[in-house]
Structures are given as structure tokens and as C-alpha cells.
Amino acid sequence: MTGHRRPLLLTQGDPAGIGPELTLKAWLQRTEASLPPFAVIADPAHLEQAARSFGWDVPIAPAEPADIESVFPQALPVIPLTRSVVAHAGKPDAANAPSVTESIETAVRLVQGGSAAALVTNPIAKHVLYDAGFRHPGHTEFLAALASGREGKAYHPVMMLWSEQLAVVPVTVHIPLSSVPSALTTDLIVLTGRIVARELRERFGLPHPRLALAGLNPHAGENGAMGAEDQDIIAPAVAILRTDGIEVAGPLPADTMFHARARQRYDAALAMYHDQALIPIKTIAFDEAVNVTLGLPFVRTSPDHGTAFDIAGQGIARPDSLMAAIRLAARLGNRSEAP
Ligand SMILES: NC(=O)C1=CN([C@@H]2O[C@H](COP(=O)(O)OP(=O)(O)OC[C@H]3O[C@@H](n4cnc5c(N)ncnc54)[C@H](O)[C@@H]3O)[C@@H](O)[C@H]2O)C=CC1
Numbered sequence: 001m002t003g004h005r006r007p008l009l010l011t012q013g014d015p016a017g018i019g020p021e022l023t024l025k026a027w028l029q030r031t032e033a034s035l036p037p038f039a040v041i042a043d044p045a046h047l048e049q050a051a052r053s054f055g056w057d058v059p060i061a062p063a064e065p066a067d068i069e070s071v072f073p074q075a076l077p078v079i080p081l082t083r084s085v086v087a088h089a090g091k092p093d094a095a096n097a098p099s100v101t102e103s104i105e106t107a108v109r110l111v112q113g114g115s116a117a118a119l120v121t122n123p124i125a126k127h128v129l130y131d132a133g134f135r136h137p138g139h140t141e142f143l144a145a146l147a148s149g150r151e152g153k154a155y156h157p158v159m160m161l162w163s164e165q166l167a168v169v170p171v172t173v174h175i176p177l178s179s180v181p182s183a184l185t186t187d188l189i190v191l192t193g194r195i196v197a198r199e200l201r202e203r204f205g206l207p208h209p210r211l212a213l214a215g216l217n218p219h220a221g222e223n224g225a226m227g228a229e230d231q232d233i234i235a236p237a238v239a240i241l242r243t244d245g246i247e248v249a250g251p252l253p254a255d256t257m258f259h260a261r262a263r264q265r266y267d268a269a270l271a272m273y274h275d276q277a278l279i280p281i282k283t284i285a286f287d288e289a290v291n292v293t294l295g296l297p298f299v300r301t302s303p304d305h306g307t308a309f310d311i312a313g314q315g316i317a318r319p320d321s322l323m324a325a326i327r328l329a330a331r332l333g334n335r336s337e338a339p
């Protein structure tokens with residue numbers, strides 16, 4: 001535990017999405033929600049204009065990392081981007097991609113330099129960044145690439161969606177469903193399981209984390225009659241993780257492992273593909289769940305939802321998941337140094 005609780009850094013996210021609105025709302029609710037000090041890396045003029053458009057009294061204060069704690073009670077500290085941002089809520093524009101990536105790069109540089117405890121990313125629209133030439137599937141992989149570039153060490157990032165009721169980890173993430181069976185290997189599942197177990201111990205403070213591995217096929221393959229991956233790829237991973245001393249159940253039929261009683265038996269469920277993991281948690285805890293990246297040398301959290309262009313600019317977006325992400329980032333970032 002570090003003695004001094006360092007502030008958090010929020011990234012801008014897509015400026016045409018709900019990120020600016022949520023950031024302003026989180027700052028407005030900082031006292032009743034007991035939020036720790038944070039700054040956002042963004043264009044101060046764009047945030048001022050967003051606050052004006054909602055009719056909210058949010059003083060915006062350009063700040064250095066060292067000023068965040070003293071500024072935060074009176075104004076929203078903003079670490080200015082080098083470029084100005086012109087954005088229309090609900091109308092994403094690939095021309096804003098450089099500001100999106102600059103905000104993330106600056107956050108990583110500052111958190112790795114020790115100026116902040118953790119970073120909290122506002123949502124990005126992946127297709128908008130792809131249109132501008134972004135080569136990473138999402139934040140998760142981009143953050144690992146930035147960390148690797150700085151430290152000269154390869155990191156395997158693991159996406160975990162966490163809530164009090166359920167934590168899920170998609171072993172394969174942003175790939176087409178048709179590519180999942182060939183992407184799924186015993187080595188990948190073992191690597192993912194080891195990272196999850198280690199970080200549940202070291203960052204979340206669970207001394208003996210319990211993992212549950214989902215099968216890929218209906219009924220976890222029904223003894224091979226409905227697909228071979230459960231027996232040939234997932235079961236060997238379960239065996240290897242057990243030889244590590246990790247408590248693991250599986251491969252479990254995915255349709256019966258997420259109901260309330262089943263969830264009592266594990267601390268994190270490893271799912272074999274994106275929707276197998278994210279459908280249960282977004283159904284149970286859409287407003288509370290947090291996306292946290294494991295396997296990095298710093299803490300990164302994010303709301304579980306996306307840019308919500310359909311409601312951006314209307315003032316109706318719920319800040320709950322962003323505020324949960326801020327709380328979790330403070331808890332994990334101030335708990336320990338990198339595992
Ligand atoms: N961490 C990140 O950066 C994430 C980014 N995305 C990106 O977001 C974009 C849009 O994705 P969608 O599938 O439409 O998911 P979405 O989460 O943006 O929206 C899904 C539905 O939930 C509603 N919603 C989302 N957040 C809300 C909030 N805080 N309050 C009230 N309603 C809310 C939206 O209005 C929409 O009807 C995609 O381009 C995707 O790449 C999606 C998930 C996470």
C-alpha cells in the first residue's frame with residue numbers, strides 16, 4: 001500500500017460519444033459519490049462547450065498532474081491535449097482519432113511515470129479509429145503495446161469485466177465468432193488463467209481465487225458428441241492450472257454456470273469468446289460492471305458500456321459504470337505496486 005493516494009487519470013474517449021457527459025457528471029457527483037480526485041486528458045475548450053450545452057456549472061481548470069488534488073474540489077482538472085477537438089455529439093468523426101489516441105498515450109506515459117495511481121478510459125468507438133488507421137482491436141491491446149514499447153517487455157493483456165455479483169474473462173476477445181475455435185489453444189487458456197489467478201490474489205486481495213472455465217460447445221461438448229474443443233483443448237488447460245495449485249472447475253456447460261447459486265462457486269468465470277462472457281455480466285450488472293485490464297504493469301479500468309452515440313448529447317446517460325470504474329481504479333491502483 002502506498003502512503004500517499006495518487007490521483008486518477010481519465011482519458012477523453014470518443015468526443016462524440018457519452019464520455020464527456022459522463023466525466024462532467026462524475027465530477028458533479030464527486031462528493032455524494034465519494035469519488036477520489038481525478039483529471040481528464042482532453043481539450044478544455046471542448047469540455048467547457050459540452051458543459052454549456054447541458055447547462056451545467058462545471059468550472060474547467062487546465063492542470064498539471066501535480067495540481068490535480070488541490071484543483072479537484074473546486075474545478076474539473078483537465079490535462080490539455082496538444083490539439084483542439086471539434087466534435088458533435090452522436091456524430092463520430094475519424095478526424096478526432098488523433099485526439100483519442102493522444103489522450104490514451106499521455107495517460108499511459110503519466111501513469112507509468114508515477115504521476116497517477118491508475119487510468120480510467122472513456123469509451124472509444126473502434127470502427128471510427130479503424131477508419132483512421134488504428135491497428136489495435138481496442139484499448140486492451142493498445143495499452144499492452146504502449147506498456148511494452150516503454151518497458152521493452154511483452155505483456156499479455158487480459159480483459160475482465162468485474163462486478164460485485166460476477167466477474168468474467170473472455171479468453172478470446174474481438175475476433176469473429178468463426179475464428180474462435182482456431183484461436184482457442186490450451187496454452188492461451190492456461191496463460192489467461194494464470195494471469196487472472198495472480199491478479200485476483202495480488203490486486204483484488206483474494207488469497208485463494210477460484211476459477212470456472214466454460215466449455216465452448218453446448219453442454220461442454222456432451223463427451224465429444226457436440227464438439228471436440230471441450231475435451232481436447234479446455235480440459236487439458238484445467239488440468240495444467242490445477243497442477244499450478246489454482247482451484248479450477250470446468251469445462252462447465254456455459255448455459256448453467258451464471259445463475260445465482262452457480263456464481264457462488266467461483267470468483268471469476270473464464271469464457272471462451274466475447275459474448276459468452278459479456279452477455280451474462282451486462283444482463284446482471286449493466287450499470288455497475290467495470291472493464292478492468294489484467295496483465296499490465298499498471299491499473300486500467302473502464303465502464304462496461306460503449307460510446308452510446310444514440311443518446312450522446314441528450315444528458316440522459318447514466319454515469320454509474322464510469323463511477324464504478326473510478327472507484328475500482330482507486331482501490332486497485334492504491335493497493336499495491338504492479339504484480
Ligand atoms: N471500453 C470501450 O471503449 C468500449 C467501446 N465500445 C464501443 O462502443 C461503440 C458502441 O457500441 P454498442 O454496442 O452500441 O454499445 P453501447 O454500450 O455504446 O450502447 C448499447 C446500448 O446501451 C445504451 N447505453 C450505453 N451506455 C449507457 C449509459 N451509460 N447510460 C444509459 N444508456 C447507455 C446505449 O444508449 C445503447 O442503447 C462500438 O463502436 C464499440 O466499439 C463498446 C464497449 C466498450
Ligand SMILES: NCC(=O)COP(=O)(O)O
Nearest residue numbers: 137138139140141291302
Ligand atoms: N466489449 C468490450 C470492449 O469493447 C472493450 O474493449 P477495450 O477497448 O477495453 O479493449
